Amino acid sequence: MNAVVFDLDGVLVDSEPVWEEVRRAFVADHGGRWQPDTQQRLMGMSTSEWAAYLSGELGVRMTADEVARGVVEQMARRYEDGVPLMPGAVETVRRLASRWPLGLASSSPRALIDVVLDRTGLAASFRATVSTEEVARGKPAPDGYLLAARRVGVDAAGCVAVEDSSNGLRSAHAAGMRVIAVPHPRYPPAPDALALAAYVAEDLGDLTAERVAAAMDAAG
Incomplete structure (x- = not known):
């Protein structure tokens, strides 16, 4: 799975x-x-x-x-005053949720995670969510991603993580996940962290089901 x-x-x-x-x-x-x-x-x-x-x-x-x-x-x-969604965020989440179970591993506190998911209508798209408040160590340690995998019910090696930051890329990679990077244009990750990604997407629109499936196949 x-x-x-x-x-x-x-x-x-x-x-x-x-x-x-x-x-x-x-x-x-x-x-x-x-x-x-x-x-x-x-x-x-x-x-x-x-x-x-x-x-x-x-x-x-x-x-x-x-x-x-x-x-x-x-x-x-x-x-x-409104949640500043990235372009294509809702469509991408719902597109991938129709094919695979989704988890969320965020450094935001639980209160803000819940506000964002409720206000955007995305709460039902995620099988499990994790705040790094709930684990011993934040990113770049793998703790948050490992807990998210356990809550989703999938081995970390069977997961593809979608990340933007240096610490996030390192965290997901350390958890044993394949990582797709979607770098933020204002806060690009460090080159050594970006090198951990199996694929670097231009934006969320580039995150197709076919692209994610290819990363999963590579992981297998």
Whole structure:
């Protein structure tokens, strides 16, 4: 049995610019200092990991729990104005869900995952969803993808993951999945991470059932 496991931020939702804007402003407003590599380092971290990073490394004068609560509340308010879906996200999810069971392995907190899936009407398309809040380690560790595979009921080796970020590509590959990369034009992955992908798609429209099946066959 095979399955497809999607990332959320940067793949289905164009949320990375929103995350950057919200967290950058939060850092500035609370005495911290944003670094040139901060956004790339944050992509893929679990909530507890990025909150600790903002508090400990960037100098935000709040505890990690306070940072996480404040940033997530601001993100939820932004989503109330509409979820910024990537072009073709709904069509791609429904197209692949008609052929394979789908999972989701996201670094977003559970509250935001549920808001996005409910507001976009995609909740029913996923057999299982995972937030890296629910595992010991965020991406690039494989924990989130391994749990998603278990919840879907498919061995990780039988899964194709769809990812955009360096840490996400590394995470899915470490889990033993074949990976299709859909790089975000504003936040491209590092070359060594992109090299882990079985296929690099131009966009979600390039993610056809035939393309996914070819990746699965290669995995087998």
